[in-house]
Amino acid sequence: MDNNNTTNRASGEPSAHGANAAPSFACAATLKAAGATRSLHAGGGDAYAAKAPERACGRAAAVPAAHRIDPRVSLVCILLIGLSTFASASVAVELAAMGGCVLAGIWSGRPSSALRWTAAWAVLFALCWLCAHSGVVLMAVGASLAMLRRMLCAFMMAANMVGTTRTGELAYSLQRLGLPKRVSAALCVMLRFAPTLGQEFGAVLDAMKVRGIALSPARVLRHPVQVVENLLVPVVGRVGIVADELANAAAVRGIDAPNRRTSYYELHIGAADALLLAYFVALAGVSVALGAGVLT
Structure with a gap:
């Protein structure tokens, strides 16, 4: 393992060398352009030129900026999904939460991942149904699988956030x-x-x-x-x-620095983020009302 790969893994930046991270032609052209920029702009231009390959070749760069959910919204939605799926035992709430997560995954450009998570939820639902109708012996197994099934929606949203968000x-x-x-x-x-x-x-x-x-x-x-x-x-x-x-x-990177850190990235909550957040807030409210017996 060469030093370039080791350094890039530790820092969380995409590697431009190695057998497992060979850059595409577009990324290679971007790297060459960044090198030319560094040679033309000595001093102040280096900071931008050093960041250019990351913006073009980063793991989350394949998702358009307009189709990426704000990480703050994703974090709040993960908490709301956990509240929704555990506040009541309604399968309809789980289906609604899964539907919201699927839409978020499709919007973020990850339809195949959303399909895999949906298939996993369907398999767990079928196993829970079989355990519930197979006698007392398998009821404990079914309860454990049901707990995992409820957590799957939050895991799906977390996986979507990790797959589309830079460190x-x-x-x-x-x-x-x-x-x-x-x-x-x-x-x-x-x-x-x-x-x-x-x-x-x-x-x-x-x-x-x-x-x-x-x-x-x-x-x-x-x-x-x-x-x-x-x-x-x-x-x-x-x-x-x-x-x-x-x-x-x-x-x-100055993690122990006492000053407030600035960021190279600019984050904005768009209309899609607000709509997704409102959906899961409403779902959490309905789930809490169902669990409290206010709604039936």
């Missing part, structure tokens, strides 16, 4: 919401750490395939100790290194 935008949103700096830093690191951990698992699995140690259920059952040695030990070692890299990246 800097999320940090700025948390600051605008008035959260303490340590809390916002912990949330940003946590959300950045999850995809990084998935990348580390993928890298270790690829290395195992190269060595002829393909992971399969049969191998796990026959050689569990070998699986732990070949898979989990390298991942645990990398987790400690990645945690140090994330901490160093946060320190370099």
